[in-house]
Amino acid sequence: MTDTNFSKSSSSIGLNISRVGAEEKLQGKALFANDVVLKDALCLKVLRSNLPHAVIQSIEVQKASTSPGCVAVFTSKDIPGRNRYGLINKDQPLLADTKVRFVGDPVALVAAVSEDAAHAAISRIKVEYQELAPIFDPEEALAPGAPLIHEKGNLLGKRLIKKGVPDLAFQKADVVVERKYQTTFVEHAYLEPDAGAAFVDQSGRITIYASTQNPHYDQADVAKLLGFPENMVRIIQTATGGGFGSKLDINTQGFLGLAAYLLKRPVKMTYSREEAFLCTSKRHPLKIVYKSAANKDGRLLAIDVKIIGDTGAYASYGLAVVTRSAVHATGPYEVPNVHIESVFAYTNNSIAGAMRGFGVPQIAFAHESQMDLLAQTLDISPLEIRSRNILRLGSTTATNQTLTASVGIGACIEAIAPHYEQIRKSIEPTKTKRLRGVGLGCMMYGIGNTGVQNPSTAQVELDSNGNVTLFSGAADIGQGSSTVLTQIAATELGMNPEKICLVAADTGMTTSAGATSASRQTYISGNAVLDAVSKLKEALMTEAATMLKTGRTSLILKNGKIENISNSSIFVTLEQVARKAELEGIPLKWQGFFDPDTTPLNPETGEGNPYATFAFAAQLAEIEVDILTGEVTVRKVVAAHDVGKAINPDSVRGQIYGGVAMGLGFALMEEFAPGKTVSLKDYHIPTCSDMPNVQAIVIEDPEPTGPYGAKGVGEPALIPTAPAILNAIADALGSRIYFLPANLEQVMKAIHSGASKPLKIKLMV
Amino acid sequence: MRIKFKYLRPHSLDECLAVLAAHGDESAILAGGTDLMISLRSGSRIPRYVLDVSRLAEIRSVEQHAELIKIGAILTYSELIAHPLIVKTFPALSAAMSCVGSLQIRNVGTLGGNIANSSPAADSIPPMMIHDAQVMIQRANSVRIEKLERLIVGAYSNTLEPDELITWIILKPAESVCKQTYRRIARRRSLSIARVNAAICGKLDASGLIADVKISVGSVAPAPLRIKKVEDSLIGLKPEPKFIQETGELIARHIVDLVGTRHSTEYKRPAIAGLVVKCLEDVFID
CATH class of the missing domain: 3.30.465.10 (Uridine Diphospho-n-acetylenolpyruvylglucosamine Reductase; domain 3)
Structure with missing residues (x-):
């Protein structure tokens, strides 16, 4: 950090202070879960189902148990608590009991003295299955008479959103466009495969070190699996190499907890890349039928959207995706008449769960394609049709939520408009074999969980030496929450952020901040930190006023001192205040709390205020298609994101660059085929040589309820990229792709299919 | 999976060949190891000896x-x-x-x-x-x-x-007047396996007609192919854009006839044609 910048303002908000933990990581000193060394730790391995759907008839473990170096083999019978876990629905067994539901379902857990011994033991377990008919398509899963994957049925959940009178609006519309879109499973492909280690201390408490984005949830679910009190399970997040949603699930924690608890010995578990691919959650593949109606001026009149999702064998965060994809189906546009139905089913595919955006990247592909199709039909520019329809102050969303502040989509579009026009002009009709195109992608994204309470808490403590310690349960998985929370606390206390000691994501030391998901930590945990720190500050100022015998309002907290505003030579140090407070028994540890102001969605109509604030973004992509080979080169992305306030602008830009990379992969190459895709050898994520020049533009339309006006950017960064790229491909080819990824095959097909043939267009102008 | 093997590093070619004569059928040869290590790790090869030839x-x-x-x-x-x-x-x-x-x-x-x-x-x-x-x-x-x-x-x-x-x-080096090119199509720019790749070498005579051409295409058949039949038919012809386009299509057709229609043919047929066109343009058109 630049001390000079800091001392001028004594605020670090908006400064690019260096990332908390960056030095340790650069020097290789940061401890990732696999780096945790516990003396004599046993190695854990899981035997997983090789069948997608089968009843377990018997599990023979005798030969494995007596295999050299094997210490124990556990099956579902050994689980002392309730053998069901899950982020929302508790439908997933830690070890399969009656049946297996996907290739990769855990069947038995081996603890052995070495990795080789564990592998040897695994190979000696014999499982007899009775195969059941598998289902790999969500529509088939919901058909009458389909084999049941779960006893309660194959329907995961359904969300309806109704507003206005869409039928009437479709009849009156000048133009109606209807298309079907499809996306595939996507793997998170975080750098660090899942890992953890655990031990039981003398008091019987289990401590689990884990690569996680959700320590307090982990604690609750592990405790339930073990039938053990929550306070006897401690989760400590280790340095985490990315998560993108998949480390919200307890991927290793349940196994670690079970083995440590039953054996009372230290244990360790590390997934190989192949295992992480096989059994951790993926992005939900969606089928979307999207019908839009507009008048001849391009004003949206109605949408009718049907979403069918595949959650795979278990729910994970699936229900959140059911709802979030529906709530965001309008995109950042005001649509007076809405009918949205989102239905997700269980199948025998890989588990689909949370992945950066919770269904919004998929639905954004559809709504942004629709906007371009309407624009094309009505001969309005893509930029203009968006500007005419965007949400503004006072607009209502699909759920009838009225937006009262921080609606920055207009500013985002304005920011990229000159770039768009310039590129547009530079593209001339050409007879070459490389066609250029430019496309837009816009989005809105509700910050925090949808229509449910999702509070965060924090504590701050001043010790008698004047040192400040901040306690937050928020897991920094690389996105930078630790840095942002420190900046917020430091600014409120008028301190250099480097002077604040942060204790984070350790259930033994911190209270819950909720999950690192839904782009919520800056907004929600930032507010909880602000609440705690404000209370401490208030106490200190009051005490200092007494000490300095002056009015509270004539004092300012700055650089570790509370001084008189007009005479800085009159001051007390924080240390002095702390000592005094301690003698007087005034508390110096304060608790903060924040829960965004939301209301649940009406189950029949979807009406409600599901989020307290929304992030907005507009991106453009300039691409080039080689019509001889089907290769797409993304030349440039300009990304404007309304984040409310950039607490740390470099972190915001970092999120945008990473999001664009992930969005580019989603657009062009990432495709996980359950049962086929093995590892990074056959799953392509973009490398730096695929990356375009990315110009990040930070828009700050302050959110009054946010800490210093901040909202969030983690997921929004990714969402507009794929729509922008797909719209650019359509612009280049005059032919549109309705399937993600737009891989070589899809692009070649589009090249040879000629200009787009509308599926159904009603033009009554 | 981890396997056990004996690592040998012969000091001379003769020593190496002697080891192979004695234990060839239970040895794996390690040169760079970029393919071998994968098969050792996966267990698809379990040799008794790994013979490191990289420093001969x-x-x-x-x-x-x-x-x-x-x-x-x-x-x-x-x-x-x-x-x-x-x-x-x-x-x-x-x-x-x-x-x-x-x-x-x-x-x-x-x-x-x-x-x-x-x-x-x-x-x-x-x-x-x-x-x-x-x-x-x-x-x-x-x-x-x-x-x-x-x-x-x-x-x-x-x-x-x-x-x-x-x-x-x-x-065999090409004549100095020959131009050579290599191109590939892959799912991403680097760290990827070619979906189609091709190498072409050729020269024009004084009147601008094709005097020599050699064409090889990979990733389209069980083994990379030289397309000699087509090569011979191009000699003496003028490499105009339309002709190049047709040649690309001809080679694609030739390959599809050779290997049969597969799931990938829908993409590969035009892609082979397209890649060959680009290579022919590299060699015969500036």
Whole structure:
């Protein structure tokens, strides 16, 4: 950090202070879960189902148990608590009991003295299955008479959103466009495969070190699996190499907890890349039928959207995706008449769960394609049709939520408009074999969980030496929450952020901040930190006023001192205040709390205020298609994101660059085929040589309820990229792709299919 | 999965061939290891001996013999890409070697290893084929020289015997007036396997007609192909855009006829045509 910048303002908000933990990581000193060394730790391995759907008839473990170096083999019978876990629905067994539901379902857990011994033991377990008919398509899963994957049925959940009178609006519309879109499973492909280690201390408490984005949830679910009190399970997040949603699930924690608890010995578990691919959650593949109606001026009149999702064998965060994809189906546009139905089913595919955006990247592909199709039909520019329809102050969303502040989509579009026009002009009709195109992608994204309470808490403590310690349960998985929370606390206390000691994501030391998901930590945990720190500050100022015998309002907290505003030579140090407070028994540890102001969605109509604030973004992509080979080169992305306030602008830009990379992969190459895709050898994520020049533009339309006006950017960064790229491909080819990824095959097909043939267009102008 | 094997590093070619004579059928040859390590880790190969040939001084050089250039089979891609004679004489091969895997792979992977692995998508094979590549293969008491096209008989399949070692690759430089090119299509720019790759070398005569052309296409059949039938039919013709387009389509058709229609044909047919067109343009149109 630049001390000079800091001392001028004594605020670090908006400064690019260096990332908390960056030095340790650069020097290789940061401890990732696999780096945790516990003396004599046993190695854990899981035997997983090789069948997608089968009843377990018997599990023979005798030969494995007596295999050299094997210490124990556990099956579902050994689980002392309730053998069901899950982020929302508790439908997933830690070890399969009656049946297996996907290739990769855990069947038995081996603890052995070495990795080789564990592998040897695994190979000696014999499982007899009775195969059941598998289902790999969500529509088939919901058909009458389909084999049941779960006893309660194959329907995961359904969300309806109704507003206005869409039928009437479709009849009156000048133009109606209807298309079907499809996306595939996507793997998170975080750098660090899942890992953890655990031990039981003398008091019987289990401590689990884990690569996680959700320590307090982990604690609750592990405790339930073990039938053990929550306070006897401690989760400590280790340095985490990315998560993108998949480390919200307890991927290793349940196994670690079970083995440590039953054996009372230290244990360790590390997934190989192949295992992480096989059994951790993926992005939900969606089928979307999207019908839009507009008048001849391009004003949206109605949408009718049907979403069918595949959650795979278990729910994970699936229900959140059911709802979030529906709530965001309008995109950042005001649509007076809405009918949205989102239905997700269980199948025998890989588990689909949370992945950066919770269904919004998929639905954004559809709504942004629709906007371009309407624009094309009505001969309005893509930029203009968006500007005419965007949400503004006072607009209502699909759920009838009225937006009262921080609606920055207009500013985002304005920011990229000159770039768009310039590129547009530079593209001339050409007879070459490389066609250029430019496309837009816009989005809105509700910050925090949808229509449910999702509070965060924090504590701050001043010790008698004047040192400040901040306690937050928020897991920094690389996105930078630790840095942002420190900046917020430091600014409120008028301190250099480097002077604040942060204790984070350790259930033994911190209270819950909720999950690192839904782009919520800056907004929600930032507010909880602000609440705690404000209370401490208030106490200190009051005490200092007494000490300095002056009015509270004539004092300012700055650089570790509370001084008189007009005479800085009159001051007390924080240390002095702390000592005094301690003698007087005034508390110096304060608790903060924040829960965004939301209301649940009406189950029949979807009406409600599901989020307290929304992030907005507009991106453009300039691409080039080689019509001889089907290769797409993304030349440039300009990304404007309304984040409310950039607490740390470099972190915001970092999120945008990473999001664009992930969005580019989603657009062009990432495709996980359950049962086929093995590892990074056959799953392509973009490398730096695929990356375009990315110009990040930070828009700050302050959110009054946010800490210093901040909202969030983690997921929004990714969402507009794929729509922008797909719209650019359509612009280049005059032919549109309705399937993600737009891989070589899809692009070649589009090249040879000629200009787009509308599926159904009603033009009554 | 971890397996146990004995690691041997012979100090000379003779010693190496002697080990192969004695234990060839229970040995795996380690040159760069970029393919071997994967099969050892997966357990698809469980050799008793791993024979490290990577430092055999006898076959770590590039030599010029009259009309031919001999390349030591255990030279790495990175070494060859940096070798002035290779870069100057075989620009298509140099370009192809620059596309292999990642820098780390190129630092250890070898040309001989690429041949021995016999992947249908090997980057180096089409650009060697346009130089009528021959492969010198040695065993304890004999040497054979095999045409590259005959050595590789299918996907990951060749006529190498367990006691044999590829020692040299012999390439015939093109005439200096010839132009050479290598192109590939892949799912991403780097760290990827070619979906289609092709190497073409050719020259025009004084009146602008095709005087010589050699075409090799990979990733489209069990083994990379030389398309000699088409090559011969192009001699004496004028490389106009329409003709080049038709030639691309002709080669694509030829390959589809050869390998049959598969799931991938819908993409590969136009892609082969497109890639060949781009290569022909590189060689015959500036």
